[in-house]
Amino acid sequence: MSWRRFRAVLAARNREFLRDRAALSWNILFPVLIVAGFAFAFSGKPSLQFKVGVYAAAPQQALAAQRAQHPFFRTENLQFIPVAKLAPAVTKVERHQLDMLLDLDHPRYWINSDSPRGYLLERVLYGSEAQARGGPAAGFLRETVSGREIRYVDWLIPGVLAMNMMFSALFGVGYVLVRYRKNGVLKRLRATPLTAFEFLAAQVISRLWLILAITVVVYFGADLFIDFSMFGSYALLLLVFALGAFSLISLGLLVASRIASEELAGGLLNLISWPMMFLSGVWFSLEGTQPLVQKLALIFPLTHIINAARAVMIDGAGLLQIAPQLAALALSSVLFLGLGAALFRWK
Numbered sequence: 001m002s003w004r005r006f007r008a009v010l011a012a013r014n015r016e017f018l019r020d021r022a023a024l025s026w027n028i029l030f031p032v033l034i035v036a037g038f039a040f041a042f043s044g045k046p047s048l049q050f051k052v053g054v055y056a057a058a059p060q061q062a063l064a065a066q067r068a069q070h071p072f073f074r075t076e077n078l079q080f081i082p083v084a085k086l087a088p089a090v091t092k093v094e095r096h097q098l099d100m101l102l103d104l105d106h107p108r109y110w111i112n113s114d115s116p117r118g119y120l121l122e123r124v125l126y127g128s129e130a131q132a133r134g135g136p137a138a139g140f141l142r143e144t145v146s147g148r149e150i151r152y153v154d155w156l157i158p159g160v161l162a163m164n165m166m167f168s169a170l171f172g173v174g175y176v177l178v179r180y181r182k183n184g185v186l187k188r189l190r191a192t193p194l195t196a197f198e199f200l201a202a203q204v205i206s207r208l209w210l211i212l213a214i215t216v217v218v219y220f221g222a223d224l225f226i227d228f229s230m231f232g233s234y235a236l237l238l239l240v241f242a243l244g245a246f247s248l249i250s251l252g253l254l255v256a257s258r259i260a261s262e263e264l265a266g267g268l269l270n271l272i273s274w275p276m277m278f279l280s281g282v283w284f285s286l287e288g289t290q291p292l293v294q295k296l297a298l299i300f301p302l303t304h305i306i307n308a309a310r311a312v313m314i315d316g317a318g319l320l321q322i323a324p325q326l327a328a329l330a331l332s333s334v335l336f337l338g339l340g341a342a343l344f345r346w347k
Helices: 003-019 021-041 059-069 086-094 116-132 152-183 185-190 196-226 234-255 262-279 291-297 301-315 323-343
Strands: 050-055 078-083 100-103 108-110
Touching: 003 196, 021 152, 021 196, 050 059, 050 086, 050 116, 059 078, 078 086, 086 100, 100 116, 152 185, 152 196, 152 234, 152 262, 152 301, 196 234, 196 323, 234 262, 234 301, 234 323, 262 291, 262 301, 301 323
Parallel strands: 050 078, 050 100
Antiparallel strands: 100 108
């Protein structure tokens, strides 16, 4: 291997990317805009979770009187909605538009037997009745804790950063190599002393440091006005992103190893990236989904990147706790890179 030839190709690829101001700006602004949008959308007090309809001849006055007498009507996170007509309100309970309906004129209530919310509200009502009568709290001793809330944006940021890395790695390597092959750039490079290893190593290293630099800038730039929760080590988080980016770049190299059509390359890259984005837990947790879906998600490098990054940022995990994810990323990197190098062709 010639380090001189390697540095020349590396410098040329770096200049090509940095001169493309539109692509560079989009790689930085896109994740920032997503994080800022979700931070704004989910800022403020949490919305009320349960809706309780209250029917009476004078529902507003009856509701005010009940708040002074019955603890159920002082329960937090319940929204009490005055109802003027009983029959339409019962229909709303049937359609899950109301979680519970109370008739204060003839003490009774309605819940939907198929609604988990109605079941929980019924239990809250029974507990409030016992409390109103001065009954015991089921023999439990009340303890309290305090701490900072983990917001949705705190949970989201590792996934958004990893998703941005995925698109930059797959399209920044895979699509570019296909374009080089189609335009005859690779054919001309083959006529030089440059070896395939030197060329591919330069492409991988160039994209790797660019992805990490952009990720660091985006993280700390967004953190200035959003203030993310970070309970783990920054060095360990950087290791997760570095190994994850290397795995995704290797995957992009594998896809582009033999393809000469930009249309086919774009289709294959989208076929890989979109299922990864939706099944790797970028936007929502996979807990509670079908076991088959959870097992399928484990084949994607993006899943292991996001799981490891969230464990470090939110749970304060150490190296041993995320070792399985790091091992999976290292194994996938070796597999993708080995296959990509073996299948690579110049033309």
